Amino acid sequence: MTITSQGEELILDKERALYLPKHQLLAISDLHLGKSAHFRQAGLQVPATIGLSDLHRLSLLIEKYNPKTLLINGDMFHHGLNTDIQIFAKWRAQYDQVRFLLVKGNHDKLTNADYESMQIEIHEPSFCLGPFCFIHDAPKNVKEELYPISGHIHPGVAIVGKAKQRLKFPCFYFGKDYAVLPAFSLFTGLYNIYPKVNERIFAVTPKNVLEV
Template sequence: MTAIQVGGQPLTLLPERAAFLADHRTLLIADAHIGKAVSFRRWGVPVPQGTTAETLGALDRLVHRTGASRIVFLGDFLHSARSRAVSTMDAVRRWRESQPQLALTLVRGNHDRRAGDPPSAWRFEIVDEPLLLDGVALCHHPKPMPGRYVLAGHLHPCVGIGGRARDHLRLPCFHFGPQVGVLPAFGSFTGMHPIEWGEGDRVFAIADDEIAEVARR
């Protein structure tokens, strides 16, 4: 785990590609994209099985390890309307029933508007961005906001490590600029996009169970 300060708040970066606002006992999860694999399979694309179970299992472990009382999803909880397969919806319902004490909030992202809101039985608080929490604004889209530090998702950031092409690795990362911080995509079946660094930005790469700050080249 790595601790930094954003918007006057301590923020713990977690190698599971999530972040924790300890003062609020709140986990921040960006881009879960539940049901993305089943959406692809419905188009006839062969993709891995079990990605929803993997994502929900990771959530369980994070809640247990951090003692979180709330999860805020920073957009794109469900991937698409095609994600609402019976097996996917049943898996999320069972996960929710196993965590009845958790407060769940979804800050709508672009995929949520196409996929639709989670069923009311899942007891989500559903809001449009921004969700203001002391000195930070919790959003899906990484756009600056006067007077607040924005924490967002949407971009699925990664950073290149290594030199020559065959030794080059792309690792998911946290990317913090002067006004906006972007979390890596949490879902187990999501793509990644290289970041564009600005002067003074801080970037933290994730490799297995470790987080390391990366120097700007």
């Protein structure tokens, strides 16, 4: 789905990603790589394929949009170094033509040397481009004249179906003061968003993105 925000065209992708055509920038939030491995280390039986599935989806997005820049808007890695992150490092090597940026989130605990070894640029607390300012937990530390785009809360919205069943989906939120991206990882919960007047919610369904 294509929308206009702050005078610029934005593409909301059903794979929980945002694309800015003017800047050739693909943005996602809350990738949480390493979360499944971290849980397995704690003795919880979590499938090892979760991280691989998310990376496969990200590969398809890179092939689809051919971005110059991939921006991860916080919580790229869930914890410290583990096997999932080693897999990511090998995966990242396929895309040396793409600039990788990370706006640090509360789960991003690796050392700067670890990020540099994977050719990931670090930005704290935000990365600003055009009328937008990407920051993990909006609206902190953002210049007033810019429109913050955040993540962190894993936004979701409930939709009532024809049979009065309630279905819950990840969503994009665009409010007066800031926007929130859906969590990219499929291994996350959802925080219900209840839109107010003049706020826009776009549900991410298995087939498409639709405004609700």
